[in-house]
Amino acid sequence: MMKRSFSENTEQKETPAQQRQVRDHEKTLKEMTAVECVHCSDLEDYYKDTAHLLTLNYDLMKFIFSTSAGSKVLSPGRLFVICHMAHRNSVAVLLRSESPPKVPAVTLTVLVLCSENMVQRNAGEGALLPLPVHELSVPQGKLSHEIVNIAPTDVLYITNQRLALKDPAAMLKPKPPLPGGKKRPEEGEADELTQQLMVIAEKMNQKDEVTTIDPKKDLKILDLDFAEKWSQYKTIKDRLRTYECLGCPDLNAHYGDTYVRKSLHDKVQKLKYNLSQQNLSLLPEYEQRIRVLQRLMYVDHDRIVQLKGRVACEINNCDEVLVTELIFNNVLTDLTAEQIVALLSCMVFQSKINDEPCLTKALQEGQENIIKMATLIGETQMECGMTEPVDTYLETLKFGLVEVVYEWARGMPFAEITNLTTVEEGVIVRCIVRLDETCRDVRNAARVIGDPLLYKKMELASELIKRDIVFAASLYTA
Secondary structure: OOOHHHHHHHHOOOOHHHHHHHHHHEEEEHHEEEEEEEEOOOOOHHHHHHHHHHHHHHHHHHHHOOOOHHHHHHHOEEEEEEEEOOEEEEEEEHHHOOOOOOOOEEEEEEEEEEEEEHHOOOOOEEEEEEEEOOOOOOOOOOOEEEEEEHHHHHHEEEEEEEEOOOOOOHHOOOOOOHHHHOOOOOHHHHHHHHHHHHHHHHHHHHHOOOOOOOHHHHHOOHHHHHHHHHHHHHHHHHOOOHHHHHOOOHHHHHHHHHHHHHHHHHHHHHHHHHHHHHHHOOOOHHHHHHHHHHHOOOOOOOOOOOOHHHHHOOOOOOHHHHHHHHHOOOOOOOHHHHHHHHHHHHHHHOOOOOOOOOOOOHHHHHHHHHHHHHHHHHHHHOOOOOOOOHHHOOOOOOOOOOHHHHHOOOOOOOHHHHHHHHHHHHHHHHHHHHHHHHHHHHHHHHHHOHHHHHHHHHHHHHHHHHOOHHHEEEEEOO
C-alpha cells in the first residue's frame, strides 16, 4: 500500500532503472576475483578497518573544525595530509581559511604537493584509486603543486608542523606570466614550498609515521561522544600496523582492486536497499505509530488488533486515539449528551480564535480531562520516536466553539448563537454537521464495547443538534 502511495511515486519511478543496475553490477561482480596473494590473506580485514577509520576521521574532523578549539590549527603554514579528489594521502600546507556567508563549514585553501602530470589530469571521481591510509602519496616525475579549496572533512591528518610563509595571500592571487619566463616572488615561494613538502613526504614515508596533534591534549576537546570516537580511531590505527598485507610489494595495486570490488558490492547493496520495503519514506513513521498503539494497548506485540483497536476503527471523523482514550477512561460517562457533544467539538473545529467562551464547571473539568489525556498521548508518541512535540499536538484541539455547541444542543436559537462568538455562521454550521457524524461514530464505538448508557447519550446528542437551519435541506426553504 505504501509503495503505491502518492508520496512514494517519485522513488518508484526509478525502480526499473535500479533493477537493471543491480543485474549489471552483479554480473560484473561475478567476473571479478578476489586478490590472490600469499601476503594479502588479511587484505579484506585491512580494507574494512581502513574504511571504518576513514568514516571515524570524517566525523572527527567535522567536529574539530566546527569548534573554537579548531581555530588553533587554522593559521597559515599548518601542514595537513589530505584526501581530496585526485589528491590521495597528499601533503599540503594551509594558505588560508575562511567561512563564506550562509555556509556552516569553514573552507580551507591549501597548496598541495603533486606531480606535473597530475595537475593536467582531470581530477574527477575515480581519477585515482585510493592508497592505504598508512602510506603518503609521493609524486613521481617532475614536481609541481596545485592550490585547491577543500572541506575540513577532506583532512586526513592535522600534523603538529608549521612552515614559515612569507606572503600566503600573494600566492592566492592569479597574475599573468612575466615576459621572458621570469617568475614572480610568490611563484618562487610556491616552488620552495613544493620542495619542502617533497622532503617532508619522503621523511614521513621512511619513518612510516605522521606526527599529528592530539585533539584531547592539544586542543582540549572534552566532548564525550568525540572522546569515544577518538578512542576507536586510535585503536583501529594501531591495529592497522599489525596486518601481514603491509609486507606485500604490490599492496597499492591489490588495495585498489579490493576497493573497486568492495565499492561495487556496496553499490549493489545500496540499490537493493532502495528497492526494498525498508526504504519507504513512510515506513519509519509507520513503525513509530505501531509502537504507540502497542504502548496504549490497541494492538498486542504480534500486532493483532485488541478491543481498543476495534473501538478506534469506528471513529472516522476526528482523532480516533484520543476519542477512544476518553471512552475507556470514562471521561464521557458522567456527562450529559449536551456536554459530550460540546466537548467533542474541540476535535472538529479547526479555526484559531481569541474568543473566551463562558463554560460551566462541568465543561471546564471536561476540557481539562481532554487536555490531560491528549498530553499523555503526545508524550507516548514522543517516547516512541515520533517528532511532533506535545505542545504541537495539543494545538490541534480547538475549544472555541464548546459554548456555542453546548447552547445549540440546549435549544438556543441560531440568531442568538451568533452573538456568542466571532466565528462566521457558515463555519458554525459546518462544525455542527460534522459533529453529527462524530456522534454516530462514538455511538458505534459504544455499541462495540457494550455501553448502552453512552450509546443512548450519543443518539440523544445527535438528535439535539440536528435541528433548525443547520440541517435544513435548503436555506431557501428553511
